[in-house]
Amino acid sequence: MGILSRKMTAAAVGAAIIGGVVLPSADAMAAPARPSAPAAAANAQGIGVDAFSHVLDITKTILDAIEAANKLKENRPGYVKSLLEAAFNAQELHENYNVMVINTGNKFNFTLNNVVYDAVAHDSGYPDFHIYVFDSGRFENQGKGGYENWAFRGWFDRPGNAGVVDFHKKG
Amino acid sequence: MVRKLLAAMTLTAFALVGAGAAPALASVRTTHNPTVDIVSDRTGGGLGPRIGGAISQLAEDNQAQLVKDSIDKAFHLAGQHYNVIMMNLAQHYQEQLNNKVLYANIRWEGIYYGLWVFDDGHFENQGKGGYENWGMVGWFKKNNGVVDFSKP
Numbered sequence: 364m365g366i367l368s369r370k371m372t373a374a375a376v377g378a379a380i381i382g383g384v385v386l387p388s389a390d391a392m393a394a395p396a397r398p399s400a401p402a403a404a405a406n407a408q409g410i411g412v413d414a415f416s417h418v419l420d421i422t423k424t425i426l427d428a429i430e431a432a433n434k435l436k437e438n439r440p441g442y443v444k445s446l447l448e449a450a451f452n453a454q455e456l457h458e459n460y461n462v463m464v465i466n467t468g469n470k471f472n473f474t475l476n477n478v479v480y481d482a483v484a485h486d487s488g489y490p491d492f493h494i495y496v497f498d499s500g501r502f503e504n505q506g507k508g509g510y511e512n513w514a515f516r517g518w519f520d521r522p523g524n525a526g527v528v529d530f531h532k533k534g
Numbered sequence: 535m536v537r538k539l540l541a542a543m544t545l546t547a548f549a550l551v552g553a554g555a556a557p558a559l560a561s562v563r564t565t566h567n568p569t570v571d572i573v574s575d576r577t578g579g580g581l582g583p584r585i586g587g588a589i590s591q592l593a594e595d596n597q598a599q600l601v602k603d604s605i606d607k608a609f610h611l612a613g614q615h616y617n618v619i620m621m622n623l624a625q626h627y628q629e630q631l632n633n634k635v636l637y638a639n640i641r642w643e644g645i646y647y648g649l650w651v652f653d654d655g656h657f658e659n660q661g662k663g664g665y666e667n668w669g670m671v672g673w674f675k676k677n678n679g680v681v682d683f684s685k686p
Contacts, residue, residue: 434644435644437624438624438644438645438646439624440623440624441622441623441624441645441646441647442623442646444623444624444646444648445623445639445641445646445648448573448623448637448639448648449571449573449639452573452574452634452637453573453574454573454574454575454576458634488644510624510626
């Protein structure tokens with residue numbers, strides 16, 4: 364069983380130290396090499412690591428990795444909307460066009476008119492996102508929703524708050 | 535930042551419990567500068583780059599201070615002629631602002647903010663509040679997450 368699969372234990376440790384007091388686990392006390400070193404590390408986000416053997420203690424590194432991953436997840440809607448706002452507000456476009464940003468891993472269909480910009484944004488922390496800037500048309504997201512997967516702005520009807528969006532020209 | 539502070543407290547506890555731990559770990563607070571992308575600038579006179587430059591020089595150690603300082607820089611550099619709002623883009627919001635003379639994407643420690651400089655309009659924060667998520671300066675009426683801005 365790998366360290367990262369022990370999530371339940373790790374979460375329990377996280378809950379236990381919110382007051383700022385950390386008690387080394389029984390494993391830590393029994394460890395011969397570094398008896399005083401902490402075996403459990405966690406922070407207030409409820410994430411943590413139980414180190415069952417730490418001749419070389421890389422717990423801080425593992426904890427940092429979990430925290431970084433959580434932070435990426437938490438800020439993913441912000442990343443998607445930063446792409447959306449950049450396209451919508453771009454100086455050259457004068458807020459005259461509809462914009463769709465969607466995870467390239469999603470299944471989607473579209474019929475768009477007068478596409479003035481079509482690109483894929485890459486960021487090592489996130490999936491690729493496709494950006495379409497256009498006058499009008501229909502877009503259907505057949506995959507996952509939520510701002511972490513798609514975001515759009517402009518002039519549109521979206522019946523039932525579902526995956527089909529009918530965009531019309533600004534006017 | 536609250537989270538970071540608590541994490542720092544955790545480290546302090548380690549330092550106290552574990553005799554071998556380095557005590558300096560807990561007390562260091564590092565600052566980070568934001569990355570600013572001016573997406574649109576209709577202010578004229580090179581104001582956009584000046585605002586972007588000033589914000590990118592802010593060395594901050596927490597989100598709330600970043601927001602306070604950024605909107606203050608933008609407001610004063612724009613001659614106190616416009617309203618300014620900054621929003622954590624990970625939150626839900628609705629922006630209906632008029633005569634937006636500047637929009638910038640600001641990224642700090644993996645958090646994405648939008649910064650608008652504008653005449654008037656309506657803005658709704660449908661997510662979390664607090665300076666770590668949004669801030670505004672100018673002429674407005676605010677009712678919880680709903681803000682109506684008027685011209686100065």
